[in-house]
Every structure is written in structure tokens, then in C-alpha cells.
Amino acid sequence: xxxxxxxxxxxxxxxxxxxxxxxxxxxxxxxxxxxxxxxxxxxxxxxxxxxxxxxxxxxxxxxxxxxxxxxxxxxxxxxxxxxxxxxxxxxxxxxxxxxxxxxxxxxxxxxxxxx
Amino acid sequence: xxxxxxxxxxxxxxxxxxxxxxxxxxxxxxxxxxxxxxxxxxxxxxxxxxxxxxxxxxxxxxxxxxxxxxxxxxxxxxxxxxxxxxxxxxxxxxxxxxxxxxxxxxxxxxxxx
Numbered sequence: 001x002x003x004x005x006x007x008x009x010x011x012x013x014x015x016x017x018x019x020x021x022x023x024x025x026x027x028x029x030x031x032x033x034x035x036x037x038x039x040x041x042x043x044x045x046x047x048x049x050x051x052x053x054x055x056x057x058x059x060x061x062x063x064x065x066x067x068x069x070x071x072x073x074x075x076x077x078x079x080x081x082x083x084x085x086x087x088x089x090x091x092x093x094x095x096x097x098x099x100x101x102x103x104x105x106x107x108x109x110x111x112x113x114x115x
Numbered sequence: 116x117x118x119x120x121x122x123x124x125x126x127x128x129x130x131x132x133x134x135x136x137x138x139x140x141x142x143x144x145x146x147x148x149x150x151x152x153x154x155x156x157x158x159x160x161x162x163x164x165x166x167x168x169x170x171x172x173x174x175x176x177x178x179x180x181x182x183x184x185x186x187x188x189x190x191x192x193x194x195x196x197x198x199x200x201x202x203x204x205x206x207x208x209x210x211x212x213x214x215x216x217x218x219x220x221x222x223x224x225x226x227x228x
Contacts, residue, residue, distance in 0.1 A: 002160070031214070033214075033216075035218075041220060042119070042121075042204060042219050042220040042221060043216075045216060045217070048214050048215070055214060056215055058215060090158050092158070099147070099208055099214055099215075099216060100147055100166075100208065104161065105158075106151075106158025108156065108157055109158055
């Protein structure tokens, strides 16, 4: 158990809908990262928040947004869903900002299926 | 454009033998590399890392080798155990972008008893 929790575990929805994925980082970790893993793809970095502020953006679509709340949990919002958004979405947390020195801990993921 | 490549989707090894997982990268600005292991229905777990100023890092049964001139790294597991059966991802950090990991597509390792 990494200490990072993600809900829900599975989500099935229809095209055009909007969903929210939730992540609770390890106790004390200030950074939260979101990744997308599509079929046969490596993990694609989407976005990072540190202590409530956005710090880095990767290949995140404009239809996707995220935020980190004062209690440090984070939500990833996916809207106008398309079939291609079906994927595993991982959240990870680390104590600070620097992955040279910090270990990143991953949650178990949310599997999103868009029908 | 896949900057970190794991060209072998799968690898099968006998228990007790050496497992060698390979990773190639294209961007010479990567300066830190990591290996993660992932079991089904779990998130990736950090395994071992190496800075670009080194060519080898060892942790127990796991050793990572870096060949900067070839833009190639490898993970050696000796001896391999059935519990090592998992998907292994290599990842890289672009120098200066210390909070972004770029992952490869993964290699599924099966260790046969």
C-alpha cells in the first residue's frame, strides 16, 4: 500500500459526459501528479500541483482540468469525454517538488471506460 | 515522438537466471533515470534510479547500467524470482524540469519457476 488513494476504482460513462477523479496523497506529501496510461502506452504526465498551486503541465488536453484543495487532495476533471479518453488514470504524490531527491508514490489508478 | 523507448514488450526468464530489461532514449538532455515496477491492479512502484553522472547503480538484486554515448540503460535482476514478474517501466527526467517524468511503454517480465 503506497498510501495514495484514488476513487473511484472503475468508472464507465458515455461520450460527451463529464467525470471527476479523486486522489488523496500520502500524509505529508505536498505534490500531486496525474498520469494517463492508454492501451499499449507508457504513462503520460498530465499535470502537477504543489501545495495547491499548479507547477507543471504535460500533455493535458484543454477538456481536462485539475485542482488541489487546501487539504491537499486533488481532483482531475475530464469533460466532453471521447472514446479515446478511455484509460487508466494514476495519481502520484511526493513530499516536495524535486524528483531527483523525492520518491514518487503512485495510487492504484482509476480505470475510465468511455462507451 | 517517444523519447523513452522500451523495445521489448515482454521477456521470459527462468527463476534464478539474470533478467535484463533495456531502455533507449533520444534526448541527451535527460539527466536522471528511474525504473518502476508495476503489478496488475496496482500503481507503479519505484525500484532504482541513476544519475547521468554515473554509469552504474546497485541495490541488492537490482543493478542499473547507463551508457550515455549509446543513450541506453538497462536493468539487471540477479537472481530473478517469480515475484519479480511484473511490468517494468523506465522513466527519465529532463534536466531542469525536475518534476516531470517521461515514461517508456513498459516491458512485461515473466519469471518462470
